[in-house]
Every structure is written in structure tokens, then in C-alpha cells.
Amino acid sequence: MSMPLLAIEGLTKTYPGVIANQDVSFAIGEGEIHALLGENGAGKSTLVKAIYGLIRPDAGRMLWRGAPYAPAAPHEARATGVAMVFQHFSLFDAMDVAENVALGMDSPPPIRQLAANIAQVSTDYGLPLDPHRLVGDLSAGERQRVEIIRCLLQNPQLLIMDEPTSVLTPQEVEILFQTLRKLRGEGRSILYISHKLDEIRALCETATILRRGKLVASCDPRQSSARDLAEMMVGTALQPPERAGRAEGAVLLQVEGLNLRAPSAFGTSLKDVSFAVQAGEILGIGGVAGNGQDELLAALSGEMRARNGAITLEGRPLGRAGPNTRRALGLLCAPEERLGHAAAPDMSLTENALMTGAQREGLVRGGFIDWTRARGFAEQVIRRFDVRTPGPDVTARALSGGNLQKFVIGREIMQRPRVLVVNQPTWGVDAAAAAAIRQALMDLAQNGAAVVVISQDLDELLAVADRFCALNAGRLSAPRAVAGLSMEQVGLMLGGAGDMEVAADNAAETLAQARSGVVHAEA
Amino acid sequence: MLRLERRPQPSRTWVWAAPVLAVVLTMLAGGVLFAALGKDPVAAIRLIFWDPLFSQQFAAFSRPQLLVKAAPLILIAIGLAIGFRANIWNIGAEGQYIIGALCAAAVALAFFPAGPVDARFLGLEFTMDSAPSRWWLFPLMIAAGAAGGFVWAMIPAILKTRFNTNEILVSLLLVYVAEKLLAAAALGWLRNPEGAGFPGSRNLSRFPEAANLELIPNTGMHWGVVAAIIAVIFGYILLHRHMLGFQVQLAGQAPRAARFAGVAPARLVIFCLGLSGLMAGMAGMFEVTGPARMITIDFNAGYGFVAIIVAFLGRLHPVGIVLAGFLMALTYIGGELAQFTLGLPSAAIQVFQGMLLFFLLALDMLSNYRIRLTAREVTP
Numbered sequence: 094m095s096m097p098l099l100a101i102e103g104l105t106k107t108y109p110g111v112i113a114n115q116d117v118s119f120a121i122g123e124g125e126i127h128a129l130l131g132e133n134g135a136g137k138s139t140l141v142k143a144i145y146g147l148i149r150p151d152a153g154r155m156l157w158r159g160a161p162y163a164p165a166a167p168h169e170a171r172a173t174g175v176a177m178v179f180q181h182f183s184l185f186d187a188m189d190v191a192e193n194v195a196l197g198m199d200s201p202p203p204i205r206q207l208a209a210n211i212a213q214v215s216t217d218y219g220l221p222l223d224p225h226r227l228v229g230d231l232s233a234g235e236r237q238r239v240e241i242i243r244c245l246l247q248n249p250q251l252l253i254m255d256e257p258t259s260v261l262t263p264q265e266v267e268i269l270f271q272t273l274r275k276l277r278g279e280g281r282s283i284l285y286i287s288h289k290l291d292e293i294r295a296l297c298e299t300a301t302i303l304r305r306g307k308l309v310a311s312c313d314p315r316q317s318s319a320r321d322l323a324e325m326m327v328g329t330a331l332q333p334p335e336r337a338g339r340a341e342g343a344v345l346l347q348v349e350g351l352n353l354r355a356p357s358a359f360g361t362s363l364k365d366v367s368f369a370v371q372a373g374e375i376l377g378i379g380g381v382a383g384n385g386q387d388e389l390l391a392a393l394s395g396e397m398r399a400r401n402g403a404i405t406l407e408g409r410p411l412g413r414a415g416p417n418t419r420r421a422l423g424l425l426c427a428p429e430e431r432l433g434h435a436a437a438p439d440m441s442l443t444e445n446a447l448m449t450g451a452q453r454e455g456l457v458r459g460g461f462i463d464w465t466r467a468r469g470f471a472e473q474v475i476r477r478f479d480v481r482t483p484g485p486d487v488t489a490r491a492l493s494g495g496n497l498q499k500f501v502i503g504r505e506i507m508q509r510p511r512v513l514v515v516n517q518p519t520w521g522v523d524a525a526a527a528a529a530i531r532q533a534l535m536d537l538a539q540n541g542a543a544v545v546v547i548s549q550d551l552d553e554l555l556a557v558a559d560r561f562c563a564l565n566a567g568r569l570s571a572p573r574a575v576a577g578l579s580m581e582q583v584g585l586m587l588g589g590a591g592d593m594e595v596a597a598d599n600a601a602e603t604l605a606q607a608r609s610g611v612v613h614a615e616a
Numbered sequence: 617m618l619r620l621e622r623r624p625q626p627s628r629t630w631v632w633a634a635p636v637l638a639v640v641l642t643m644l645a646g647g648v649l650f651a652a653l654g655k656d657p658v659a660a661i662r663l664i665f666w667d668p669l670f671s672q673q674f675a676a677f678s679r680p681q682l683l684v685k686a687a688p689l690i691l692i693a694i695g696l697a698i699g700f701r702a703n704i705w706n707i708g709a710e711g712q713y714i715i716g717a718l719c720a721a722a723v724a725l726a727f728f729p730a731g732p733v734d735a736r737f738l739g740l741e742f743t744m745d746s747a748p749s750r751w752w753l754f755p756l757m758i759a760a761g762a763a764g765g766f767v768w769a770m771i772p773a774i775l776k777t778r779f780n781t782n783e784i785l786v787s788l789l790l791v792y793v794a795e796k797l798l799a800a801a802a803l804g805w806l807r808n809p810e811g812a813g814f815p816g817s818r819n820l821s822r823f824p825e826a827a828n829l830e831l832i833p834n835t836g837m838h839w840g841v842v843a844a845i846i847a848v849i850f851g852y853i854l855l856h857r858h859m860l861g862f863q864v865q866l867a868g869q870a871p872r873a874a875r876f877a878g879v880a881p882a883r884l885v886i887f888c889l890g891l892s893g894l895m896a897g898m899a900g901m902f903e904v905t906g907p908a909r910m911i912t913i914d915f916n917a918g919y920g921f922v923a924i925i926v927a928f929l930g931r932l933h934p935v936g937i938v939l940a941g942f943l944m945a946l947t948y949i950g951g952e953l954a955q956f957t958l959g960l961p962s963a964a965i966q967v968f969q970g971m972l973l974f975f976l977l978a979l980d981m982l983s984n985y986r987i988r989l990t991a992r993e994v995t996p
Contacts, residue, residue: 396875417878428876437870439626448866448877457859488626 096159098123098282099144099251104153106139112306113139114150119301119311121251124280126273128293128314130326131303132495132523137286140303141253144284145177146170168199176244177253180521182236186229186359193228194243207246214245218272229359233382234265241272252276253284256521258292262381263551263584270296289552290319290524302326327525342372343407345543346393346424346512351403351412353392355567361385363392366569368562370512370543375534376572377558378547379587385567386547387429390516393545394426395419406512421452423511427502429520429547431494435501438490442482445489446471446504453508470507478503479529495526502530506537513537516547531557551583563587620985630983635929635936638975639943645975646968655958663958664950664968678949680836684907685945687844688713688899690937692923694844694851695895697932699888701855703868706889708772708787709896710920711794712765716897717904718801719764720757721817721911724826725806727753728818753825754839758901765897766890768794773889777882783889795916802913817911820904828906840902844941847895851934864888896920918966922948925973944969 097120106114114136121127131137142148144155146164155162157173164170167177184193191208195201202210208224215222220238228236237257244252254273258266273283273296287293293300293314300314302325310325317325346369353363363385370376380386391397393404395416403412406424419425428434436445447467451457456467471485478499482492489497502518518534519527535557538544547564548554554561555575562572563586570586643665647657668678692709699706706712727750772786801807806817821827831837855861867874867884875881899919908915926944930936951965 394876395878415878415880416876420878426876430872433870434872434876437866437873439869440866444862444866447862448873451859451877460859461857462859462862 100156102154104150106150115306117308121282124277126277126283126297128297128300129286130300135303136306174250176247176249178240180255184228189225189227190239191224197243214242234261251282255286262587290322323524344369345372346370347405351399361567363388364567372541373538375538375544375558377554377561379554380564384564390428393514425505425510425513427505427515429516431497436489439488442485443468443471474503474507495522498522499526506533512543514545619988621988626983634979638979641975642972645971663954668949681949682945683836683841685948686941687840688919689923689926690941691844691847691899692896693926693937694847695892697927699892701868701932702864702888704888705784706787706892707784708791711791712768712893712896713900713920714794714798714916715768716761716765717900720761720901721904723757723760750825761897761901762894765893769889769893773886777885799913802911806911815913819910821909828902838906848934
């Protein structure tokens with residue numbers, strides 16, 4: 094093998110109390126798509142930050158085409174030829190695409206020329222994007238294209254992508270993969286971070302697997318099964334979610350004609366959303382981010398109020414009730430954003446347990462907090478959901494994403510909800526934790542609760558849900574049984590054409606019409 | 617090269633070390649300031665921080681003053697700290713303090729006994745054997761002071777909840793409105809009818825039922841001190857034992873999480889501004905009936921603003937606020953000493969108090985970040 098593009102040798106980085114990376118060595122070749130795999134907290138982000146100049150390793154070195162490489166800041170990394178697309182976009186909604194791209198560049202050209210460059214790159218790489226559109230109006234997939242094009246304009250040799258497909262529809266994923274393969278064809282290298290093992294097997298020729306900061310294996314993912322990869326990542330055998338068949342239950346949660354104005358200019362209004370969930374059932378709500386998921390959760394949690402009859406729990410209208418009234422009656426929610434919404438980052442786990450468990454767990458009497466019981470409740474959640482933390486006095490922000498997610502979901506499940514609504518239950522969570530969370534949701538339904546899972550991860554929805562529906566621009570499609578649903582049908586529902594399809598399920602002509610309908614809608 | 621690195625969780629050590637270090641740095645920088653003014657810096661610092669407590673010459677007068685000055689600061693700061701924890705910024709405690717004092721004084725004067733004018737005017741002791749003891753007057757005045765401060769704080773609260781105005785600006789600007797009302801009262805409606813036309817109200821310390829006198833002679837202990845002690849205990853229980861205090865902190869740290877937990881933001885704004893206004897109004901009441909003795913044009917001494925420093929210096933924690941209150945009281949007393957013995961300008965001591973806040977805010981960064989010395993090269 095010739096000299097690698099980037100060689101990492103013995104890289105070590107420690108934070109107080111945590112070894113993020115310990116003696117990690119691997120190499121990325123020229124024109125290679127290299128996968129970086131690992132659980133949350135395995136040290137992937139730290140490693141990537143070191144490559145991108147955001148942090149300095151404590152020990153070890155990096156070689157760029159054989160020469161020492163130690164970027165002190167991202168602009169040095171960019172000057173060398175490293176570009177990065179982050180998991181969370183840093184874009185300004187109120188500015189257009191070209192302005193956003195200019196903001197991220199070290200020395201941007203005049204905006205008119207930049208717009209031309211963007212148009213050029215977007216056609217060259219098959220990433221359709223209008224440089225003059227407002228970012229606030231773009232879908233998540235289009236926003237990601239803004240970030241990718243920003244990187245490509247710097248003509249990078251190494252492109253780092255952190256969980257790029259987690260917000261994309263299957264169709265958008267296909268477009269992205271074509272672009273990445275094209276980049277590889279030009280001799281560029283890509284460091285691809287993902288949890289989705291099937292993607293890695295389809296795209297990457299080399300995989301580096303990290304576990305708890307250490308390199309555990311390097312392999313060719315095309316030669317290994319997804320299951321083997323997952324087990325290398327986790328270190329134990331995975332349990333696929335399973336449960337027994339289920340009987341028809343009574344309708345617990347009924348949403349009827351829910352309309353809700355978006356709280357901000359860049360939110361999504363809910364339009365005539367209706368669905369019902371039975372006891373023992375899991376309803377999956379799919380959709381690309383920004384199509385009303387946050388608003389739907391807020392309407393169900395009571396953070397946003399609706400018409401009183403729009404939401405009924407076991408026949409009782411509570412569209413106007415506040416969050417605590419709904420909790421008392423058994424409607425519990427777990428929002429997507431862990432830090433700052435589902436949990437207070439700087440508060441301890443005990444305090445975070447108290448946050449939603451105060452009533453149902455009897456942690457407050459006459460307004461006074463029973464700290465002993467609150468702590469006990471937090472400890473129960475930690476134990477039962479295998480939250481890895483020194484104890485309940487640790488602040489929420491000190492936990493890794495997956496562990497905090499287990500805590501947040503566990504906190505609601507432990508309160509024995511009648512109806513549980515979760516948004517993105519396994520977003521950014523490692524495979525083992527995701528499996529545990531899904532199993533817990535299925536067990537909850539098994540025990541007679543109704544569960545609503547809002548997610549952008551279609552594989553997840555199809556794995557756990559009994560029925561599936563899609564949110565598109567604030568409208569909810571009619572739910573369909575998951576059994577027998579194809580990926581293509583799902584894609585059409587996500588595109589807003591699902592209703593057309595319900596009319597004539599198996600008629601190929603109708604399907605073709607629906608497809609052309611999608612094309613028209615996009616044009 | 618110096619770099620800042622975010623800590624995984626806030627350092628408990630630094631949370632409490634920052635105020636101590638801020639005091640030390642303020643002494644050093646203050647010393648430089650005093651030296652620049654041509655004064656001996658060591659003598660000035662000693663005069664401010666040591667002599668009021670331990671000098672033969674001054675301690676007998678100064679020590680009781682410590683309680684007198686600390687009580688209003690602590691009482692106001694407890695109320696402010698609860699709001700600050702919720703990210704609700706009442707900067708106008710000074711105004712609420714003034715209005716509280718005005719309301720309390722107005723109630724007292726409304727019940728001022730009709731009696732022999734000359735006896736009162738001459739300041740002689742007098743008794744009212746004809747009228748039964750009106751024990752309810754003093755509690756009524758406390759209520760009036762509290763209500764005055766509460767109502768004054770409701771202006772920014774309602775404007776914020778109804779029209780989303782900024783409570784920092786509204787409460788601050790209302791201080792200047794309150795000052796004008798104070799001047800109008802001292803010159804007009806509350807002016808002493810027997811004061812020969814001088815501005816200022818009757819001397820309330822000559823009105824036993826309405827006076828807030830020393831409870832134990834020569835200690836500075838008065839009803840305001842009692843109220844401050846109760847406020848500290850109340851604040852501690854609220855913040856550490858009660859759900860409402862938990863919600864206050866949740867709303868301050870993670871507003872979205874607070875809404876998810878069922879906290880209504882508008883009600884919290886009303887509660888926090890109302891409570892801090894109420895406490896500031898009470899502090900004004902105890903001051904006007906006690907140490908200040910009467911309404912004057914410049915009755916307010918900046919307690920409402922200095923209490924902001926006290927709240928932060930005390931880490932928004934009731935126990936910390938007690939310590940910080942005494943420290944700031946000391947700078948008041950020591951500052952006055954330095955003024956008349958060294959001839960330091962009174963502005964110098966305000967600069968000194970302000971410096972303390974600035975150093976504190978700068979050092980507070982260290983509780984969330986650590987400073988790292990990093991080499992330019994990665995070690996091989």
C-alpha cells in the first residue's frame with residue numbers, strides 16, 4: 094500500500110475522569126471511504142475533533158502524506174485540505190444559501206461569484222440547490238447539502254461526515270451516496286461516521302471500530318455482516334427487539350382535527366392532524382425533520398395548547414390542559430432534544446428525575462420536595478435502564494448522549510404511562526442503547542400502554558411499530574399497518590403522496606401516478 | 617498559549633473560590649486606585665475592612681452599624697437572588713425600596729397623633745395616655761411597605777407578561793420615576809407641617825408606635841434585621857426544599873425544560889418580580905422608620921443596587937448572601953470612615969464596590985471553564 098493520506102499514530106486524549114481516546118492508530122488511504130464506527134461515548138467525536146483542529150491530543154501524532162500534521166485550529170485543518178460536515182448544522186435560517194456558505198469560509202469571494210460557484214458545484218456533484226433560497230425554507234436534506242457544498246468549495250482532500258444520513262429520507266440518502274462515490278472517484282477521501290451498519294457496508298471499504306476510546310478492530314465492512322460489526326462495536330451479542338403478537342385494545346389516545354399555528358416563523362403549523370392509538374399498540378410517525386414533529390409533541394405534552402376536544406385521553410378531552418394535568422392522567426412524553434428540553438443540562442439526575450416524576454412518583458408532598466425519594470427514583474431509573482454514570486448526583490450534561498437518552502426515556506417508562514409519546518427515541522444513540530430503548534418501548538406496549546414513536550429513522554419505525562403514518566408539512570397521512578409495507582411505499586408517504594396510494598394499494602398505475610405527483614410537487 | 621476548556625460540570629470549588637478571590641483582587645486594584653488618588657493604599661484598605669470591626673477608636677460605633685447596613689442589603693438580595701435564579705432580572709429594587717418606604721411612611725403619618733405640637737416639635741418624650749396602644753400600626757406599615765414594593769414591581773412584571781417588554785430596562789427606569797416621586801413626597805404631600813418649610817417628613821423615630829427602634833441597645837438589632845433573618849430562612853427553604861424553588865431554578869437553567877415540566881413562564885415572572893419587590897419594599901419600610909428616621913429627598917442610599925452585587929457575591933445562595941451582605945455593609949461603613957479620615961471621595965468607594973462585581977463576573981467563568989496552558993506542538 095502506498096503512503097496513506099492521513100495516518101494517526103498512538104493518539105490519546107483524556108478529559109477529567111474520562112479517557113476519550115487511548116492509543117488509537119489507523120490510516121486513511123487516498124480515494125477511500127473510511128468508516129468510523131463506535132457506540133456513543135466511544136471516542137469518535139474526540140478523534141474527529143483532533144483531526145479537524147478543534148482539540149489537541151495529549152499524546153500521539155498525525156501524519157498528512159507523511160509530513161507531521163498538528164492543526165491548532167480548524168482553519169489550519171482546512172488549509173491542509175480537511176473539511177467537515179457536522180451532525181448538527183450551523184446555519185442561519187434568515188439568510189440565503191450563498192450568504193450562509195460565505196459565513197463559513199475563511200476568505201469568501203464576492204457573493205455573486207460565490208452563487209455561481211455554488212450552482213456549479215451543485216450540478217457537478219448532483220446536489221440540487223438554489224443559492225438564493227432562504228435556509229429557513231430548506232428541508233434537512235437540503236440544509237445538509239449547503240454544508241457539503243460549503244466543504245466542497247474548499248476543494249478538500251479529506252471530507253469528514255458525522256452521521257450524515259440520520260436526517261435524510263431514503264431517496265435523499267441515495268443522492269448523497271452517489272455524490273460521495275463521485276468524490277471518491279476523483280481521488281478524495283471520506284471519513285464516514287455512522288451507526289447505520291447497512292450504509293457502511295454499502296459505502297465503505299475500510300472500517301475502524303472504536304470501543305470505550307480504544308481501537309478494537311479494523312476490517313472490511315463488505316466482508317462482515319451488520320451483526321458482526323455491531324457486536325464488535327458493543328462487545329456483546331445484540332438482542333434484536335422481539336415481542337409476542339397482540340390483541341386489539343381500547344383506544345387510549347385520540348387526536349381529532351388538531352390544528353396548531355407554528356410558534357415561530359420557521360416552525361411548522363399542524364394541519365388537521367387526526368389519529369388514534371389503542372392499548373397495546375405502537376404507532377410510528379415518520380417524516381423528515383421540520384415537518385411538524387416538535388409541534389406535534391408539544392401539542393401532546395401540553396406545552397402548546399389546542400382546542401380542548403382535539404386531544405382526548407380515554408375519552409377525556411384535554412387539548413387545553415397543561416403538562417402536569419396530562420401527566421397526572423397518564424399521558425407522558427419524551428421530547429427529542431435531550432439537553433435543554435427533556436433534561437436540564439446543569440442539574441443532577443436526581444433533579445431531572447424530579448422534573449417530570451414529581452406527581453406520579455409522589456416525590457412532592459404539600460409542595461415540599463422529598464429529596465430522598467427523588468434520589469431513589471433516579472437510582473431506580475439508572476439501575477433498570479443501565480444508565481452508565483457514577484450516580485444520581487452527576488449533572489445531565491456530563492452523560493453521553495445514549496446514556497442520557499436511556500435516562501430520559503426510562504424516567505417516563507418507570508412512571509407507568511397509559512400513553513407514552515416519544516420523539517426520536519434513539520437519535521444519536523449507540524446500537525446497544527437503541528436496542529434497549531426499543532425493547533423497553535415494546536415491553537411497555539405489551540403491558541397495555543399505547544405508545545406513539547415519532548422518528549426519522551425508518552428502520553426503527555418499521556421494526557417497532559404496528560402501524561405507520563408520515564408527517565409532511567404539518568399534515569399526517571392515514572396510518573397503515575407496518576406488516577407488508579415496502580420501503581418504496583414508505584418513501585411516497587413521506588413525500589406527502591401516501592394518501593393517494595391508500596386508495597388503490599396494489600395498482601401499479603396509481604403508484605406511477607403518485608410518483609409523477611411527487612416529481613410535480615418538487616418542481 | 618492560554619486556552620479555555622469547558623468543564624464537564626461546573627466546578628464546586630470555583631463557585632465558592634471566585635467570590636473570595638474577587639474580594640482579594642478588589643483589594644489589590646482598590647489599593648492601586650487609592651494610591652493613584654495619593655492615599656496610602658494599605659491604610660485605606662485597612663480602614664475599610666479592618667478598622668470598623670477592630671479599631672479601638674471606631675469599633676464601638678461601627679460594629680452595630682454592620683447589622684443596620686447589612687439587614688436591608690440581605691433582605692433585598694434574597695428576593696433578587698430568587699428572581700436571578702429564574703433568569704428574571706429585577707434591576708429596580710432601588711425603586712421598589714423607595715416606594716415601600718413612601719407607602720409605610722404615608723400610613724404612619726396618616727395615623728400620626730394629634731397632640732401638643734410643641735412637645736413633638738421640640739423632640740421631647742411624650743406619652744398618649746388617652747389613646748389605647750395601637751399595636752396594629754407597625755404591622756400595618758410593614759404590609760403597606762411590602763405592598764408598595766410589590767405593586768411597583770408588578771409594572772415591569774405585567775408589561776413583560778403582556779407585551780414581552782424587557783424587565784431589566786423597565787424596572788431600572790422605574791427607579792428614576794420612584795426617585796421623582798420621593799422628591800415630590802418630601803417636598804409636598806409628606807412634608808412635615810411643622811418643619812418650617814424644610815423638605816422632609818416628620819421624624820418617625822419620635823412616634824413610638826411607628827418607629828423601628830433598636831431592640832437591643834447598641835447592637836444595631838432592629839425589626840429589619842429580624843425580617844432579614846426570616847427572609848434568609850424562607851429563601852433557603854424555598855430554593856432547596858420547595859417545588860416552587862425548584863421550578864424557579866429549572867426555568868432559569870433550561871426554560872424549555874421548565875415548560876415541559878409544566879412551569880407557566882408568566883406566573884413565574886409575576887412571582888419572582890413580585891417577591892423581590894415585596895422584600896425591597898419591606899427593606900424600605902424598616903429603613904425609613906429606623907435608621908433613616910424620615911422621608912427625605914435623598915433617602916435612598918443605593919441599597920437596591922448594591923444588593924445586586926450582594927446577590928451575585930453570595931452565589932445567589934441564602935447563606936452566601938448573608939456573608940456577602942456583611943462584607944458589603946463593611947465597605948459602606950469603612951468607606952464612610954475613609955471618607956472622613958482620609959478624605960477619599962465618596963465616588964471612590966462606589967468604584968470599589970463596582971470593581972468587586974466586575975472581578976466576580978470575570979472569575980465566574982472559571983467555574984464553567986478551565987484555563988489550560990498548551991504547547992504549540994503536539995508532543996510526539
